[in-house]
Amino acid sequence: MLRRAAFALLLASAVAIAAGEAGRYQTRAEFLLESFGHENPPSDVVWIDEELRATAAKVLGHAPEMLRIRYWHDGARTAWILDEIGKEQPITFGVVVENAAIRHLRVMQFRESRGWEIRYPFFTDQFSQLRLTDSGTLSHGIDAISGATLSVKAATRSANFALVLDDYARRTRRNADNPR
């Protein structure tokens, strides 16, 4: 009886570890399908100009590693796939913004050995409906996870930056649609 209980406990632990390990949780096609209902929404790019570079340095704590960032859009909804380093390796986040508020955030790929707990809804649900404040920060704080502090910070920075990018993209599109 004791041996069976020990075996069941071992099996449960192995399943729990396997379910939580680092890896690719969602492909881009799956993320876009979830976000827009189809895999091929129109895409566009935001070029990182001086204004965005300065804002990114404030929000992310470093300049973006790329000169342009691709996004997908449909009406008032935009989707962003952003890489942000947790401890040493980049974590890939998918952030969907609608009417200047986050609709949902997904951890698409996690490459480090610790901190993968941020992929679960109990954490990612905190980002829903967050907006940018006048000072450019998130409208609510994010609860930390013990042992995943750097991953939580990376997620928070990415969500904040996605809102900044959405705001910039909407302003750029509006200016292009209504030139003076």
Next chain:
Amino acid sequence: MTTQDVQGATPTTRARHWARRTHRVLGVSAALFLVLISASGLVLNHADALGLPRSAAGRWALTLYGIELPPIDSAFAANEVLFATVADTLYADGAEIAKGVGRLVGAMAIDPVIVVATADEFFITSSAAELIERYAPDAGGLMRALGTDGQRVFVELQHGYAELDPGQMSFVSMDALPGDNVQWSRPATPGIEQVEQLGAAALGLAINWERLLLDLHSGRILPAAGRYLADITALALLYMCFSGIVLWTRRRP
């Protein structure tokens, strides 16, 4: 006081004589270490202001610590820029441009950009190797090679081929190539200087000046002997403190 004088003196006088003598000998012996410890301590006290934690000590320091340069996993050249991966990081002419990168399968200059590919990602850079965009297509399989017919970019997949538009990042699969004039990217062999440059860049601040000075300060820069030498110096200094006080308080009027 000579040694003969000491032999005929009282125990207190003899003790004072030996204290003075050992104080002098240890003082001279410890002087070099004192200078070293004082100078390194002074500099370490202002390490942040001097930028020491952010300053790599150089190749000689890596040799001193017995650290070998990490191997180059893959390398391709395009537009006279060497793209290479070392320890999951992509470098262009020794400058880091992305982390979490797999082995390269090719690099091609397609005016006005350079396309670099791994088995599952594209990196589009400017002709000066600034990263423009990183893109992972849902290719439905790993990419094996990168090629061009001079105008278009093609990749060889596990099953068939695909064409990439680096501007729109559209990725269209196809069963066969549209022509037979596709040139495939071939691996490059980095020179010795490039290997050293990449290795040093990959190790980065593994040994920075702050670390080096801290180890010099504590004696850890040498193997076990260094620590014992630092211990002996510390004990000698302690002895000198006490013997100095004793000699001062008990000196003759």
